[in-house]
Amino acid sequence: xxxxxxxxxxxxxxxxxxxxxxxxxxxxxxxxxxxxxxxxxxxxxxxxxxxxxxxxxxxxxxxxxxxxxxxxxxxxxxxxxxxxxxxxxxxxxxxxxxxxxxxxxxxxxxxxxxxxxxxxxxxxxxxxxxxxxxxxxxxxxxxxxxxxxxxxxxxxxxxxxxxxxxxxxxxxxxxxxxxxxxxxxxxxxxxxxxxxxxxxxxxxxxxxxxxxxxxxxxxxxxxxxxxxxxxxxxxxxxxxxxxxxxxxxxxxxxxxxxxxxxxxxxxxxxxxxxxxxxxxxxxxxxxxxxxxxxxxxxxxxxxxxxxxxxxxxxxxxxxxxxxxxxxxxxxxxxxxxxxxxxxxxxxxxxxxxxxxxxxxxxxxxxxxxxxxxxxxxxxxxxxxxxxxxxxxxxxxxxxxxxxxxxxxxxxxxxxxxxxxxxxxxxxxxxxxxxxxxxxxxxxxxx
Numbered sequence: 510x511x512x513x514x515x516x517x518x519x520x521x522x523x524x525x526x527x528x529x530x531x532x533x534x535x536x537x538x539x540x541x542x543x544x545x546x547x548x549x550x551x552x553x554x555x556x557x558x559x560x561x562x563x564x565x566x567x568x569x570x571x572x573x574x575x576x577x578x579x580x581x582x583x584x585x586x587x588x589x590x591x592x593x594x595x596x597x598x599x600x601x602x603x604x605x606x607x608x609x610x611x612x613x614x615x616x617x618x619x620x621x622x623x624x625x626x627x628x629x630x631x632x633x634x635x636x637x638x639x640x641x642x643x644x645x646x647x648x649x650x651x652x653x654x655x656x657x658x659x660x661x662x663x664x665x666x667x668x669x670x671x672x673x674x675x676x677x678x679x680x681x682x683x684x685x686x687x688x689x690x691x692x693x694x695x696x697x698x699x700x701x702x703x704x705x706x707x708x709x710x711x712x713x714x715x716x717x718x719x720x721x722x723x724x725x726x727x728x729x730x731x732x733x734x735x736x737x738x739x740x741x742x743x744x745x746x747x748x749x750x751x752x753x754x755x756x757x758x759x760x761x762x763x764x765x766x767x768x769x770x771x772x773x774x775x776x777x778x779x780x781x782x783x784x785x786x787x788x789x790x791x792x793x794x795x796x797x798x799x800x801x802x803x804x805x806x807x808x809x810x811x812x813x814x815x816x817x818x819x820x821x822x823x824x825x826x827x828x829x830x831x832x833x834x835x836x837x838x839x840x841x842x843x844x845x846x847x848x849x850x851x852x853x854x855x856x857x858x859x860x861x862x863x864x865x866x867x868x869x870x871x872x873x874x875x876x877x878x879x880x881x882x883x884x885x886x887x888x889x890x891x892x893x894x895x896x897x898x899x900x901x902x903x904x905x906x907x908x909x910x911x912x913x914x915x916x917x918x919x920x921x922x923x924x925x926x927x928x929x930x931x932x933x934x935x936x937x938x939x940x941x942x943x944x945x946x947x948x949x950x951x952x953x954x955x
Contacts, residue, residue, distance in 0.1 A: 544577070544583050544584060544589065544603050544604055545603065546577065546578050546579060546580040548603050549574075549578050549592070549603060550578045552596045552598055552602065553578075553596060555596075556596050556597060558596075560574045560575060560578075563592075563595055563596075566595035567588065567591045567595050568591065569588065577592075585623060586617060586618045586620075586621055586622055587621050587622070587623060587626075589603065589618050589621070590618070590619070590620070590621030591621070600618060600619045601619075604618075607886045608885070608887060608888045608895035608896055609884065609885040609887065609895050609896040609897060609898025609899075610691070610885055610898055611684065611687070611688050611691070611895060612651065612688050612692045613650060613651045613674075613685070613688045615688065616674070616680060616684065616688050617647075617651070617678060620679060620680075622677065624644040624647040624651075625644045627644075627674075627677060628642050628644045628647055631670075631673060631677075634673060636666070636669040636670050636673050639660055639666060640658060640660050640661060640666060640670060641658055642670075646658075646661075650692070652692075653692055653694075662696075664698065664699055665700050667689075667696075667699035667700070668699040668700035668701055668702070670699070671685045671686050671689060671699045671701070672685075672702075681848065681894060682701065682848050682849060683848055683897070684894060686698070686699060686701065686849050687898065690923055690926055690927075691898075691923055694922065694926065701847055701849045702847070703847055709832065709835060709836030710832065710836070713829075713832040713833045713835070713836035713837075714836045714837075716801065716803070716829065716836075717833050717834075717836050719801075720798075720801075720833075723786055723790070723794055724794055724797055725837060726781060726784050727781065727786075727794050727795070728798060728803060728804070728830060728833065728834050728837070729834055729837070730777055730780045730781050730784070731761065731763075731777060731804060731824055731826060731830075731834075732830075732831060732835070732838070733780065734761050734776055734777045734780070735759065735761060735826055735831075737776075738758055738759075738761060743853075746854060759825050760807060760823040760824070760825045761777060761823060761824050761825065762776075762777070762811075762821055762823060763775060763777050763778070763791075763795070763806075763822045763824045764778055764788075764791065764821070764822045765811065765813070765820070765821050765822075766819060766821070767813070767816065767819050769788075771813075771816065772813055772816070772819060777824070795822070795824065798830070802827055802829050802830070803826070803827055803829055803833055803834075804824050804825060804826055804827060804830050805824070805825045805827060806822065806823070806824055807823045807825070808820055808821065808822055808823065809821055809823060846938055847934075849931075850931060850934065850935065850938075851935075853942060854879070855879060855882055855883060856935055856939055857939075858875065858879040858900075859883070859900070859920070859928065860942055860943070861874075861875075862900060862919065862920060865917075865918075868905075868917060869903065869917035869918050869919035870917060870918040870919075871915065872902055872915065872916040872917060872918060874918075875918050880896075880900070880902075880918075881896060882897065883898075883899050883900045883924075884896055884898075884900050884901060884918075885898045885900070885901040885921060886901075897923075897924075897927075898921055898923055898924070899920060899921060899924030899927055900918050900919065900920055900921060900924055901918070901919060901921050902916045902917070903916065903917060903918075903919055904916055905917055
């Protein structure tokens with residue numbers, strides 16, 4: 510079966526080309542999305558398929574497959590998605606696009622959508638209507654050309670479009686924003702919304718109401734100790750001190766099975782006692798909270814000098830317990846940074862690279878998982894979304910240019926733009942993660 514738009518007929522050839530390329534001043538075509546013909550053939554052979562079998566899987570003609578492998582035609586978005594699925598590979602394997610370098614066109618192609626389909630979906634929404642979205646305007650947007658209409662230069666309007674495109678392409682908003690800035694580096698950045706604090710659910714409020722006063726005090730102090738421990742772990746990371754896995758430090762010491770005059774009280778016990786609640790009945794209170802699904806109770810042993818191994822009671826908040834304590838104590842959950850900004854530890858990584866100066870940071874100086882979230886060519890997991898593409902590892906050549914001396918991390922163009930665009934916002938939410946130079950407005954440039 511032949512698909513409309515991919516049938517090669519002389520009188521339609523120019524129409525097909527317009528869907529996959531544009532021409533420069535010298536008349537040479539510039540592909541919007543490059544698909545390496547050799548990759549198609551190699552992946553087909555790797556999958557053990559001949560041309561006819563691949564055509565049948567996709568639902569097109571063997572002749573068209575041949576044109577793709579010869580480079581005479583480029584698959585349209587819908588066929589590219591089918592081609593990748595038939596070959597059992599991601600679209601990036603066909604395009605050679607490195608993770609962390611995606612453009613708006615890449616995201617649309619990866620979703621298997623044509624500009625006509627996307628514009629039709631957008632026109633059903635308020636954002637599409639206010640921008641008078643059309644397939645032509647979307648192509649202009651992707652190619653970095655002027656898009657007609659004053660609202661296309663309004664950051665609030667384009668910010669709403671970014672969020673809607675993220676829904677259509679089934680990717681996080683930050684991926685669309687990053688792709689937008691790569692595709693249109695000279696444009697003003699779309700405005701992204703600030704996170705808002707969610708009100709507690711009725712279920713959390715009801716669970717709190719069902720607790721007696723003693724249980725409320727216990728749950729509240731357990732949550733406060735959990736927060737204190739979280740800050741301690743953050744401080745350790747900030748000073749590059751090893752930190753236990755979250756699954757371990759979230760289990761908080763509640764008490765030791767020994768006389769308090771020998772082993773003292775834990776931090777939670779001290780806080781509970783300061784509230785006028787003393788030890789008798791502690792076990793019953795903990796088990797009541799555990800039965801309600803608000804905490805888990807476990808036990809291990811700790812070595813106490815002069816006493817040997819002493820059993821220790823550990824408590825850990827469940828998701829429901831944390832939500833219930835927040836609801837009862839009127840402490841709404843911290844929404845964290847806006848979704849398009851980095852978490853604190855990733856921002857600190859960027860700051861380290863900036864502070865290293867124009868020569869960049871030595872590759873071996875950046876250990877851990879940060880590159881998988883920040884660096885071009887990396888992904889946190891095989892099936893995860895691509896990294897932000899804010900940093901890249903570049904070779905430092907010898908003076909005679911004959912060999913590589915070392916590799917160093919530097920910011921990409923997008924990384925520099927991100928710092929310039931959102932540096933003041935980071936300063937407000939992460940005041941401790943400041944550049945040593947204090948100059949957040951001028952990272953190095955090439």
